[in-house]
Each structure stands twice: as structure tokens, then as C-alpha cells.
Amino acid sequence: xxxxxxxxxxxxxxxxxxxxxxxxxxxxxxxxxxxxxxxxxxxxxxxxxxxxxxxxxxxxxxxxxxxxxxxxxxxxxxxxxxxxxxxxxxxxxxxxxxxxxxxxxxxxxxxxxxxxxxxxxxxxxxxxxxxxxxxxxxxxxxxxxxxxxxxxxxxxxxxxxxxxxxxxxxxxxxxxxxxxxxxxxxxxxxxxxxxxxxxxxxxxxxxxxxx
Amino acid sequence: xxxxxxxxxxxxxxxxxxxxxxxxxxxxxxxxxxxxxxxxxxxxxxxxxxxxxxxxxxxxxxxxxxxxxxxxxxxxxxxxxxxxxxxxxxxxxxxxxxxxxxxxxxxxxxxxxxxxxxxxxxxxxxxxxxxxxxxxxxxxxxxxxxxxxxxxxxxxxxxxxxxxxxxxxxxxxxxxxxxxxxxxxxxxxxxxxxxxxxxxxxxxxxxxxxxxxxxxxxxxxxxxxxxxxxxxxxxxxxxxxxxxxxxxxxxxxxxxxxxxxxxxxxxxxxxxxxxxxxxxxxxxxxxxxxxxxxxxxxxxxxxxxxxxxxxxxxxx
Ligand SMILES: Cc1cc2nc3c(=O)[nH]c(=O)nc-3n(C[C@H](O)[C@H](O)[C@H](O)COP(=O)(O)OP(=O)(O)OC[C@H]3O[C@@H](n4cnc5c(N)ncnc54)[C@H](O)[C@@H]3O)c2cc1C
Ligand code: SF4
Numbered sequence: 111x112x113x114x115x116x117x118x119x120x121x122x123x124x125x126x127x128x129x130x131x132x133x134x135x136x137x138x139x140x141x142x143x144x145x146x147x148x149x150x151x152x153x154x155x156x157x158x159x160x161x162x163x164x165x166x167x168x169x170x171x172x173x174x175x176x177x178x179x180x181x182x183x184x185x186x187x188x189x190x191x192x193x194x195x196x197x198x199x200x201x202x203x204x205x206x207x208x209x210x211x212x213x214x215x216x217x218x219x220x221x222x223x224x225x226x227x228x229x230x231x232x233x234x235x236x237x238x239x240x241x242x243x244x245x246x247x248x249x250x251x252x253x254x255x256x257x258x259x260x261x262x263x264x265x266x267x268x269x270x271x272x273x274x275x276x277x278x279x280x281x282x283x284x285x286x287x288x289x290x291x292x293x294x295x296x297x298x299x300x301x302x303x304x305x306x307x308x309x310x311x312x313x314x315x316x317x318x319x320x321x
Numbered sequence: 322x323x324x325x326x327x328x329x330x331x332x333x334x335x336x337x338x339x340x341x342x343x344x345x346x347x348x349x350x351x352x353x354x355x356x357x358x359x360x361x362x363x364x365x366x367x368x369x370x371x372x373x374x375x376x377x378x379x380x381x382x383x384x385x386x387x388x389x390x391x392x393x394x395x396x397x398x399x400x401x402x403x404x405x406x407x408x409x410x411x412x413x414x415x416x417x418x419x420x421x422x423x424x425x426x427x428x429x430x431x432x433x434x435x436x437x438x439x440x441x442x443x444x445x446x447x448x449x450x451x452x453x454x455x456x457x458x459x460x461x462x463x464x465x466x467x468x469x470x471x472x473x474x475x476x477x478x479x480x481x482x483x484x485x486x487x488x489x490x491x492x493x494x495x496x497x498x499x500x501x502x503x504x505x506x507x508x509x510x511x512x513x514x515x516x517x518x519x520x521x522x523x524x525x526x527x528x529x530x531x532x533x534x535x536x537x538x539x540x541x542x543x544x545x546x547x548x549x550x551x552x553x554x555x556x557x558x559x560x561x562x563x564x565x566x567x568x569x570x571x572x573x574x575x576x577x578x579x580x581x582x583x584x585x586x587x588x589x590x591x592x593x594x595x596x597x598x599x600x601x602x603x604x605x606x607x608x609x610x611x612x613x614x615x616x617x618x619x620x621x622x623x624x625x626x627x628x629x630x631x632x633x634x635x636x637x
Contacts, residue, residue: 149324149367171327171369174356194357195424207397207426213353214427217327218371265422273401276417276557281406297557298421 156220160185161229169216175209176200178216179226187227187256191300198299201257202226208264210298227256230263238319239263242312250303258299262313265295269317287317323365330370333377333535334504340531341502343368348533350393351427353420354436361444363453377535380404386541389498392431392534396420396486399430408542411566414549415489421558431534434487434497434514435526438480438584439560440469451477452522462614468562471613471620473583478522479614482515482585483560485551490537491586492566492578498536501529508538515585522584545570546635550627551580563623569635573597577628579607582620600629 155168160183167182176193179185179202188211191199195213202211203225231237239259242248249255269285277294278285285291292310301309326343330336340346347366349355350373358364377391380402388404399405400416420428442448442460449458461469461479469479495511514526528534545568553559564580575596578588592606604625613621 151324152326154327171325172322193360195353195421198421198423201423208423209427210353210423213351213356213424215327215349215352215356215369218349218352218373261423268397268422271401273397274406274413274417275422276414278417281410281413294557295422298423 154217154220156217158216158219158221159223161225167216171215171217173216174212175202175204175214175216175219175224176211179211179224185226185228188260189253189256191254191257196300197254197257198261199254199257201261201299203260203264206264206267208261225260227259230259237263238316239312242315243309246308246312246315247305248309248312249301249305254299254301254303258296258301258309261296261299262309262316265292265313266317268295287314289314292317322359323362323367325366326368328368328370329374330372333372333375333500333533334502336370336372336375337500337504337531337533338502339368339370340533343370346370346531348372350429350432351395351424352432353424353428354432358437361446363444363446372533383538388539390430390537390539392429392536394430396425396428396430396433397422399486400425409489409493409539409547411492411547411549411568412486412489412539414547415485415564415566418549418551418561418564419485430486430537433484434490434534434537436484437525439483440480441465443480452480452518455521455523465616466614467616468560468581469614469617470583471617472587472608472611473517473585474612475518475520475522477520478518478584480518480522480584481581482525482583483581484586485549485561485564485580487511487515488564488566488578488580488586489549490539491588492568492576493539493543496538496540497534498538499528499532500535501533502531506535507532511537511586512588518584525584543568543570545575548631548634550631552623552627563620563627565624565627565631567628567631567635569596569632577603577607579624582624596632600625600632603628 152171153168154171158165176188179188188202189199191197193212195210200210200212201208204222231240239262272284274281274285275294277290289310292313345366346368349369349371378393379391381389383389396416400413406413442450443453448460451459459478470481490511497509497514500506548567551561551564553561561581566578569575576593578586589607592603595602595606608621
């Protein structure tokens with residue numbers, strides 16, 4: 111009985127939502143109408159500092175940080191791969207730490223300082239890690255690359271800060287900068303082209319010059 | 322994802338009160354499990370209470386020599402804490418065996434304990450699943466059950482608890498501290514925190530509606546050789562098929578807890594007592610009531626052999 115009632119509600123909501131999406135082109139404020147599930151979307155205003163620039167956004171609370179960056183701020187460097195935290199293509203640096211931007215809501219990051227690949231460096235003045243990826247051919251199709259590079263930059267910071275990894279043998283001394291450590295620490299960034307060995311070479315070069 | 326309203330809680334008690342007042346509310350911490358499930362509409366809260374600003378993110382040394390770990394301490398920070406690395410290496414090891422660097426930077430102590438199963442049928446909304454839709458049946462029983470529980474399961478559910486951290490917490494006798502909507506606090510020993518599935522696999526812990534985890538405490542360090550070994554389908558970034566958390570003292574006594582074999586981190590005190598007698602004796606007690614399926618019976622052997630290897634290492 112309950113299920114039936116919900117079904118009818120859902121259908122009616124669906125029809126209405128369909129009508130809204132047409133109307134929304136002319137009058138975006140109609141967006142507060144019920145969604146397909148009968149619950150109206152909720153909005154929130156937030157501030158983000160993205161690549162050094164203050165941004166103010168009013169977003170549907172469902173918007174992930176990734177979608178806020180890509181769809182609202184037009185920063186398409188962070189990529190949507192799996193959208194479930196499994197591939198790492200969406201990796202950005204938030205308040206100094208690498209995170210999967212697909213698994214955090216933009217509203218949860220109000221006030222945060224975000225660095226995307228665009229903020230690390232640009233053609234003409236590349237970040238050392240970007241230059242090393244180019245030099246060592248650390249990609250093929252390039253889809254995972256912006257996530258790989260953001261992750262790699264933050265990984266070196268984590269090693270410097272003494273964060274242990276699964277392959278660290280002695281927990282009570284600073285973790286060593288070995289290929290095994292880099293591979294393990296970068297395992298949250300999947301590369302379907304299999305450029306892994308070149309990626310490790312690129313990171314190793316930057317690590318060597320930074321320490 | 323279904324629409325939801327969002328609030329940033331002002332205090333732990335206010336968060337708990339809001340969770341009771343607002344229908345269908347959920348806390349969000351790192352968001353790494355909840356948002357994943359919300360995208361799939363397996364979780365459909367209509368109100369989210371963000372607990373990230375509650376200042377529950379410190380690790381404090383206690384008078385009894387133990388540690389009090391705030392509910393919002395990130396998995397990375399807990400694994401990297403010098404006291405944890407020195408005094409509770411099992412916990413550091415278990416944490417870094419889980420998920421990825423990015424995820425551990427977001428994942429919190431409380432959220433990790435409360436992460437939901439990785440049973441593929443729980444994730445597939447086209448399949449019956451008593452945990453997702455109570456009363457709909459269990460597709461894993463008679464289905465592909467290679468990853469599922471070998472012990473403590475029920476006719477309603479054979480899912481496992483996927484956390485690595487929780488296995489270490491179980492071996493270390495952690496205690497979960499909470500606050501309820503009326504401001505009342507409680508301390509729940511980790512052994513009583515996660516439930517077996519029984520007839521109600523959708524109820525996974527002994528937390529009450531709206532009850533907020535504020536901290537997890539660890540008793541004073543017990544020393545010993547502490548190891549965590551996780552066996553999985555690839556060398557990194559995969560959930561455990563079987564994992565073994567082990568603490569052995571010089572005299573051969575110790576504690577053992579398993580991951581990947583049950584609906585909760587699996588520890589049997591009678592099995593701990595068998596440690597001086599070797600892996601076979603221990604496994605006999607751990608799996609005394611095991612009901613594996615044809616596809617996952619390998620976990621019994623795998624767990625025993627993994628334990629045997631760790632015991633040999635500890636003696637060496
Ligand atoms: C690709 C991938 C791989 C992973 N691999 C592993 C792995 O190998 N091993 C492993 O152990 N884990 C793994 N994880 C799971 C990860 O560890 C969890 O998602 C994480 O620990 C959850 O913490 P969180 O803070 O993000 O929780 P959230 O997603 O924010 O919350 C989870 C649940 O806890 C509740 N909650 C949060 N805080 C509180 C509180 N203070 N009081 C009461 N309720 C609260 C929420 O309401 C929600 O129901 C993986 C996750 C992903 C996405
Ligand atoms: S094992 Fe549990 S979680 Fe998996 S399908 Fe059965 S009831 Fe659902």
C-alpha cells in the first residue's frame with residue numbers, strides 16, 4: 111500500500127519535474143519545485159578560494175566539489191572518472207591535502223583553499239611535477255594525468271611529514287623515498303594506459319631535486 | 322542523488338538533537354562512504370548534519386596512559402601520530418592497509434567504524450538484499466559469495482564488515498564514546514559496538530537513533546609484537562579477503578582479531594588463549610561455529626595460514 115502511494119507520488123513528481131526542466135531555461139528560480147522524488151532541492155551559498163582566487167557560489171547542496179569546479183567554475187582539469195573515489199582522476203589539493211573531489215560536497219568545503227592542476231602551473235610556467243611528467247612521458251591518453259600530478263605533489267609532502275604507508279617497514283623513522291613507497295602511495299590513482307613506471311620516474315626526479 | 326537539506330552542527334549535543342528532531346537525518350564526516358552510497362540512492366537521507374567543525378579532531382593522551390582519539394581525526398593523522406606509531410603500531414598498520422592516500426585524508430575514525438558492507442548485492446539495487454531493503458531476501462546466499470562471511474552470518478545476511486581499522490580497534494580493546502540527543506554520554510566497548518546480522522542485518526551497531534560518536538579511546542599500551550596482514554586480490558587499494566591483526570607477547574600469549582570473515586571484526590577470547598599452541602589451535606576456536614559457503618571456505622585455510630606466517634615472523 112505504502113509502496114503504491116510512493117509510486118504514484120514519484121510518477122506525479124516525475125511529470126512535474128519534466129515540466130520544470132523546460133521552464134527552468136527561462137526562469138531558473140523555478141528550480142525550487144519538487145524533484146522526481148518529491149523533495150525540493152535545497153541550495154546553499156559558499157565561498158571557496160580556488161587557485162588563489164576567491165569564488166562565491168550558490169549551489170544545490172548535492173553538488174560535489176568536483177562538479178562545482180568543473181560545471182560551475184569551468185575548471186575541467188580535475189576529471190570525472192568513476193565518480194566513486196575509486197580511480198583518483200578527480201584528485202585536487204584541499205587545504206594542503208590531496209582528496210577525491212568527487213566524494214566531498216562543495217558545501218562541506220565552505221572556506222577551503224583548493225588547488226587544481228590549473229593552479230599548480232600553466233604552459234610557460236609549469237610546476238616541476240608537470241614538467242617531469244612531460245619529460246618522462248608519464249601518460250598516454252592523459253585522462254588521469256591531472257589527478258596523478260596533484261596526487262604526486264601532495265604525496266611528496268606526506269612523505270616529508272612522516273606519514274607512513276603500507277610498505278613502510280619501520281614506523282618509527284621517517285619513511286624512505288623509494289620506488290616501492292611511491293608506487294604504494296600513488297595506488298589511489300589508476301592509469302588505464304599503464305604509464306605507471308614513467309609516472310614513478312617523474313615523481314622520483316622531482317623528489318630528488320626537492321630533498 | 323536525492324535532494325537533502327544541509328546544516329553545520331554547532332556542538333556534539335546539538336548535532337545529536339538535530340538528528341532526532343529532523344526526520345531521516347544523517348551525520349556526514351569524511352563523506353567517503355555516505356556520499357558514495359547516496360549517489361547510488363542506497364542511502365537517501367533528507368537532511369545532512371555536517372559534523373566536521375565540531376572540534377572532535379584531536380588525539381589526547383589520557384591519565385591512565387591511553388589515548389583518546391576524536392571522532393573526526395582523519396585516518397591519515399591517526400596512522401601518522403607518533404604515539405600511535407610507537408605504542409599501537411597495529412592500528413597504524415591497519416589504517417595504512419585501507420583505502421588510498423586521498424581517501425585516508427578524508428576518512429574519519431567514526432566514519433570508518435560505521436562504513437557499510439562492500440557486498441556487491443548490497444550495491445546492486447536490482448538485487449534483493451535484506452540489509453538494503455529489509456525483507457527482500459539475500460542474493461548472496463546461493464549467489465557469488467567468494468567475499469562473504471564464513472562465521473557469524475545468518476539466514477538473512479552473510480555480509481562482512483569491510484574496515485581494516487576496526488580490526489585493530491577490536492584487538493586493542495577500544496571503547497567508543499557517544500553523546501545522545503538529551504546530552505547523555507555513554508562508553509561502548511568495541512566488542513559490543515558492531516552487531517551480528519541475525520534477522521535485522523540493516524541494524525549494524527548498537528548506536529541509537531541520533532547518537533553521535535565523539536571519540537574512541539584506547540587503553541594504556543600493552544606492547545608486544547604487533548602485526549597486521551591483509552590478504553587481497555591486488556597488492557594495494559583493495560578490500561580484504563582475510564586480514565589478521567595480531568599482538569604477541571614474549572611468553573607467547575596475545576590477541577588476535579580477523580577482518581573479512583564476519584559481519585564485525587572477529588575476535589574470540591577462547592582463541593586468544595590458544596595462541597601459545599599455534600595457528601591451528603587458534604583457528605579451531607575462531608571458526609568453531611563457521612558456516613562457509615562452497616565459494617568462501619578458502620577463507621578458513623587462508624586465515625589459519627596467514628596467522629601461522631605472522632606467528633613465525635613474531636618468533637623470528
Ligand atoms: C574506493 C574505496 C576504497 C576503500 N578501501 C578501503 C579499505 O581497503 N579498507 C577500509 O577499511 N576502508 C576502505 N574504504 C572505506 C573508507 O575507509 C570509509 O569510506 C571511511 O573510513 C568512512 O569514513 P568517513 O569519515 O568518510 O565516513 P562518512 O562517509 O562521512 O560516514 C559513514 C557513516 O558514518 C556515520 N557517521 C560519521 N561520523 C559519525 C559520528 N561522529 N557519529 C555517528 N555517526 C557518524 C555517517 O552518518 C555515515 O552513516 C574505501 C573506500 C573507498 C571509496
Ligand atoms: S549478504 Fe547481506 S548485504 Fe549482501 S545481499 Fe545478503 S543481505 Fe544484502
